[in-house]
Amino acid sequence: MVSELGLGGHEYRRPLPTTLSKWGEIDMETFVATQPMRNEIVKRAIGAGINYFDVTHMEEVMSLGNALKSLGIEREKIYIAAMIVFPFRKMGENPRSKWADIIKGEMERILNTLHAKYIDVFNLHFPENNYSREKFSVFMSVVAEAREEGKVRWVGASSHEPRFLAELIRRHDCFDVIMVRYNYYLQEAKDVLFPLCRMMEIGVVTMKPFCWPYYGIPFIKFGPVEGEEGSPYAPAQLCLKWILKAPEVSTVVPSMNSLNELEENLDAISKEGKIDEKILCKYLKAATGPEAKEKLKKMMSDPNIDIRFFAERVLSEMEAS
Template identity: 25%
Template sequence: MEFRNLGRTGLKVSVLSYGAWVTFGNQVAVEDAKVILQACRDAGVNFFDNAEVYAGGRAEEVMGEAIKQLGWKRSDIVVSTKVFWGGHGVNDRGLSRKHIVEGTRASLQRLQLDYVDVLFCHRPDESTPVEETVRAMNFLIDQGLTFYWGTSEWSAQQITEAWKVANNLGLVGPAFEQPEYNLFHRERVEVEYEPLYKGYGLGLTTWSPLASGLLTGKYSQGPIPLDSRFALPDYKAMGERKLKLISKVEALKPIAADLDCTLAQLSIAWCAKNPRVSTVITGASKVSQVVENLKAIKVLPKLTPEVMERIDQALQTAT
């Protein structure tokens, strides 16, 4: 496994990581989670991502209990979670100081941890002054409830504003961002955030490298598999939008074949090839998927400039 610093911080994370979105608490319970997480550790993964909103908090419970039963040394793993959607109460969501502090403590209780290494503001909150959010995240750092904080799906302008506030107050700014990034979703990472990499040393923990499974190729023919993400009631609309990209998926298959890898491995490795990316968050509901996804690390050296250009050309010419 390759390890990279998370932005300009001294924290080192595996370039491929595992996230609990969709699976834990929905498709996977504790016993299966233990097997999946151990398969990740066996492959060198040390970064595990979660959020208070995943499965209504159940994902954190499953991950926390699984980690507890596995008996891992705490310093060997990096655990993250995200706050924004914590419930239905008027103060159970957003980035107010109240919800950030209460939401984080509730997450820690579900995870059965004294602290998370990394804490994200899951979305921007236009109803809360950014200074309040920056101060609240620094309070959690000072209290030892998290070591680092970042953002998820914030615009470059919003991240810049947070950094300006932090610098003016002598506080810690957001060290990293968690955006969607894959072969079909590139502009924010490759264009919008470009000034932030040098300006603030922004690191990235990217999600959805397979475009919610589209880049596995399993949706190319026939009906949607019943055990797939797009078959879940909450994700059918997303599936209908993404399935319009099938022709581009087909155009990538010959490249994967020439590299002697799966389309999924090619797609994950392509994300990790970007030096701005600290870690690519993968998801899986089965150990077999974990094993196959993590083989993408062996594809990285094969992604020469010529191959990267071939991928771009295939996406541009496919109709």
């Protein structure tokens, strides 16, 4: 029931330069000023049939909530996946007696900010981070209660650790949906999780389609590469098609910061053609080979603050090694 292409929540971030230096803190003036632009993206996405919206940080929830409200979108038209960021860490910073209230309170905050009565998929964010059996059990019982009250429809998990997530699924069979990183560089989920999800009827949402092999930098920044002119797909499109080739993947949720990106990604979904994996392989080589440093140095003057930030990080890691 979900569209193959979903909309990732981080789309709000790139045009908001203050977010990165202080993660999670935003300049409200810029946020409000850029809301109409994000509304346009949400409007076009829904108009084109996108119905799966993932939100992580509170600003993303706020952005989507504002957009849906001002566009007058009927809640039933779309699926919203939301989460509390690092819930186990938050629980761990508080006494055991407060855990359930923390989760309930954060869930209410998300619902209020979305102007919604329910969340479709409530994801357990990073279960591998600060995990304990007790925290897991409290978290799941609060979510089960919310489900009975009609505040949550399905329970999911968003993880960077496919093996840990697979273990949780085997032990508890507690998730309807999972969200994992899956792209040409990070393929572990395909072996470790996809067959399990298929057998156990668990939906698979994939995140981070473009930002590989380095965090925060879309692979296309390392191109162009030889052979791509002959492909029926632009590189980003090729990457989406490659991800969606896996039959277990229900939807992929890239961040899209402009209508142009959205149109290009929508176009990928609607057309058919040869998915030339060799091109993706060449991108990977370009991003990890000797010429990568020069490209990364060039990115230091990219107008996008995220790109500058992450390129600098990768360069300093390269220098160190």
